[in-house]
Amino acid sequence: MQLKGLRSTGVSFLAVPKTLRSIRKILIANRGEIALRILRACRELGIVTVAVYSDADRAALHVLEADEAYRLGPAPATESYLCGDLILDIARRSGAQAIHPGYGFLSENAGFAEACEHAEIKFIGPPASAMRALGSKTRARQAADAANMPRTPGSVKGLASLDEGYSVAAEIGYPVMLKAAAGGGGKGMRAVFSKDELCAAFAAAASEAERAFGSSEVYLEKLIERPRHIEIQVLADEHGNCVSLGERECSVQRRHQKVIEEAPSAIVDEEMRRHMGEAAVRLAKSAGYTNAGTVEFLVDDARNFYFLEMNTRLQVEHPVTELVTGLDLVHLQIRIAQGEPLSFAQEDIRLRGHAIECRVYAEDPDNGFFPSPGKITRLLQPGGPGIREDSGIYEGWVVPLDYDPMLSKLIAFAPTREAAIARLRRALDEYVIGGIRSNLGLFRRILDEDDFRAARIDTGYLDRLLSANTPLAETPSCGDIALIAAAIFESSRPKNGNGSAVEANADFSGWKQAGRREGLGA
Amino acid sequence: MKLQIEIEGELRQVELTQNEGGRYQASVDGAPAFDVEAQVLRPGVLSLNTGGRAYRCVLEESAEGVAIHLGGKRSLYRVDDPRSLKSRLRRHAGDDGPKPVTAPMPGRVVRVLAKVGDMVKAHQGVVVIEAMKMQNELKSPKAGKVVQMRAEPGSTVAAGDVLVVVE
Numbered sequence: 001m002q003l004k005g006l007r008s009t010g011v012s013f014l015a016v017p018k019t020l021r022s023i024r025k026i027l028i029a030n031r032g033e034i035a036l037r038i039l040r041a042c043r044e045l046g047i048v049t050v051a052v053y054s055d056a057d058r059a060a061l062h063v064l065e066a067d068e069a070y071r072l073g074p075a076p077a078t079e080s081y082l083c084g085d086l087i088l089d090i091a092r093r094s095g096a097q098a099i100h101p102g103y104g105f106l107s108e109n110a111g112f113a114e115a116c117e118h119a120e121i122k123f124i125g126p127p128a129s130a131m132r133a134l135g136s137k138t139r140a141r142q143a144a145d146a147a148n149m150p151r152t153p154g155s156v157k158g159l160a161s162l163d164e165g166y167s168v169a170a171e172i173g174y175p176v177m178l179k180a181a182a183g184g185g186g187k188g189m190r191a192v193f194s195k196d197e198l199c200a201a202f203a204a205a206a207s208e209a210e211r212a213f214g215s216s217e218v219y220l221e222k223l224i225e226r227p228r229h230i231e232i233q234v235l236a237d238e239h240g241n242c243v244s245l246g247e248r249e250c251s252v253q254r255r256h257q258k259v260i261e262e263a264p265s266a267i268v269d270e271e272m273r274r275h276m277g278e279a280a281v282r283l284a285k286s287a288g289y290t291n292a293g294t295v296e297f298l299v300d301d302a303r304n305f306y307f308l309e310m311n312t313r314l315q316v317e318h319p320v321t322e323l324v325t326g327l328d329l330v331h332l333q334i335r336i337a338q339g340e341p342l343s344f345a346q347e348d349i350r351l352r353g354h355a356i357e358c359r360v361y362a363e364d365p366d367n368g369f370f371p372s373p374g375k376i377t378r379l380l381q382p383g384g385p386g387i388r389e390d391s392g393i394y395e396g397w398v399v400p401l402d403y404d405p406m407l408s409k410l411i412a413f414a415p416t417r418e419a420a421i422a423r424l425r426r427a428l429d430e431y432v433i434g435g436i437r438s439n440l441g442l443f444r445r446i447l448d449e450d451d452f453r454a455a456r457i458d459t460g461y462l463d464r465l466l467s468a469n470t471p472l473a474e475t476p477s478c479g480d481i482a483l484i485a486a487a488i489f490e491s492s493r494p495k496n497g498n499g500s501a502v503e504a505n506a507d508f509s510g511w512k513q514a515g516r517r518e519g520l521g522a
Numbered sequence: 523m524k525l526q527i528e529i530e531g532e533l534r535q536v537e538l539t540q541n542e543g544g545r546y547q548a549s550v551d552g553a554p555a556f557d558v559e560a561q562v563l564r565p566g567v568l569s570l571n572t573g574g575r576a577y578r579c580v581l582e583e584s585a586e587g588v589a590i591h592l593g594g595k596r597s598l599y600r601v602d603d604p605r606s607l608k609s610r611l612r613r614h615a616g617d618d619g620p621k622p623v624t625a626p627m628p629g630r631v632v633r634v635l636a637k638v639g640d641m642v643k644a645h646q647g648v649v650v651i652e653a654m655k656m657q658n659e660l661k662s663p664k665a666g667k668v669v670q671m672r673a674e675p676g677s678t679v680a681a682g683d684v685l686v687v688v689e
Contacts, residue, residue: 371654401653429594434582482590482597484548485579487536
């Protein structure tokens with residue numbers, strides 16, 4: 001294939017006319033905001049886009065905006081977005097030279113990356129070999145040792161038995177953490193504070209890991225108390241160049257899921273950034289890594305950092321890095337995939353300003369974070385200086401119940417952390433998502449909270465805030481105004497037919513039932 | 523025009539007199555009337571000016587009811603209708619009588635944890651539904667006997683659907 005031949009010629013491709021080595025069509029194997037994000041980058045680079053969709057996503061924004069769109073199958077991801085064979089087949093038939101996997105779904109599936117390699121369709125990401133070397137947490141810990149990176153004390157292989165667990169724990173000292181080697185999202189993870197708890201925790205973690213990941217391999221590491229989660233973005237081309245693009249702090253998490261991310265971290269100075277960046281680059285190079293990736297660290301209260309894992313894909317929170325570096329990571333991913341060398345070196349990278357991102361979810365923070373799929377009946381999106389919204393939604397769209405609940409990412413950029421918080425807070429008040437519940441109110445609460453404002457955060461911060469059950473700081477009531485607005489809306493409604501106020505409030509009204517039907521997307 | 527509106531759990535009264543050009547006189551709960559100028563910018567979005575202050579009010583309609591968004595705050599309201607008020611009071615009177623377990627969101631039934639005739643405790647899980655990759659256990663609102671089980675594993679449910687009735 002032309003593409004492969006060109007890549008394998010290495011540096012000499014500089015003599016080849018640009019049009020010959022460029023990717024002209026990309027299949028985006030994802031949905032939601034990230035599919036839109038990638039699609040926009042392709043447009044900017046003059047690349048034709050191919051969308052794929054499940055039956056639940058026929059009317060999704062990524063399908064409407066793409067140049068070409070092909071149906072994958074029924075709504076469940078296992079019958080649509082996870083079907084690598086179908087996706088490769090569509091790529092072949094549509095003449096796409098590359099596949100961008102986004103995040104989630106097939107993005108970290110080494111088998112799929114390998115199938116792409118065999119089909120001579122460029123997978124925009126690292127080679128399958130690098131994914132395998134870093135994919136499991138135990139293998140990644142071995143790679144970290146080989147790259148001479150600090151990591152938490154503990155085992156680098158799955159525990160063969162409970163007895164081995166006792167001896168490792170005795171060696172490193174309690175408290176310890178049991179983790180699934182194939183883990184993610186907090187599944188198969190147990191904190192163990194004393195010897196008596198280890199037996200039960202070992203069994204629970206192993207069975208949870210078996211159910212969630214199909215592998216019961218668990219290992220043991222020292223528990224870092226109240227750690228911060230700080231990660232380094234790396235970018236590697238196919239010519240041996242690798243740079244780090246500064247850190248992101250993602251300590252605001254709920255049940256091990258990131259909620260707010262920011263760059264830079266308030267506790268990382270130039271020297272620490274350089275050390276972490278160099279460690280991340282060593283790991284990436286030792287694994288033969290290419291394209292964009294993220295090396296995650298835990299940081300203790302003495303600012304020691306410990307390798308956690310490597311994410312071998314573009315991250316949800318990549319925009320905060322883009323804002324503080326001025327780089328477009330998706331453009332760069334595509335350029336790297338075309339075989340271009342990085343056009344800048346480590347010393348060219350300058351961080352400027354502060355960026356903060358909120359993950360906006362269709363879930364109800366006032367009601368146990370219940371998911372809230374359904375029809376978006378009203379949408380007013382924020383804008384103005386320093387605000388970026390990466391969104392996959394529109395007014396009238398029915399948010400399907402089949403996928404994760406992310407609606408959009410709201411990102412603020414300003415010269416300082418304080419100004420970025422104020423800007424984000426301002427944008428949150430402009431943002432209205434109606435018809436379904438969203439977690440916008442949770443962000444207002446966090447952004448107004450003293451510890452967050454002072455950057456006194458760790459990975460347990462949000463769970464503590466939520467369980468403290470302190471009465472919510474009441475938003476100042478605009479009582480009479482809301483009431484008058486309601487009265488004016490009601491008085492201007494047509495007296496009959498759809499939308500009549502009386503009908504709307506009758507318990508078994510037609511519109512309510514219609515709303516339920518629509519909410520279901522039926 | 524007089525309206526009884528229940529907002530944020532309080533029943534209140536608004537009297538509106540409409541003049542020309544989007545100008546109103548509004549009186550709340552019998553207090554002296556004041557001037558309000560209002561423009562509907564597009565369906566559901568209202569710009570409201572009064573006493574030199576400007577407000578953007580957004581109307582939201584959902585399966586839950588109708589709400590006004592104002593300054594980052596969401597206030598559910600309903601125009602009161604004496605009939606529905608009475609029926610509501612009747613339905614919510616005490617713990618006696620049958621109580622429904624309703625789906626708080628659209629989703630799929632994953633498991634059914636009780637069957638008709640079972641005695642359940644208050645807050646005992648009766649049905650598990652899944653949406654957006656999360657499973658949620660719905661609990662019985664009271665101790666009693668399951669008299670209806672309308673949920674079936676694999677079936678799709680809408681927000682507000684009655685899944686179980688406990689008496």
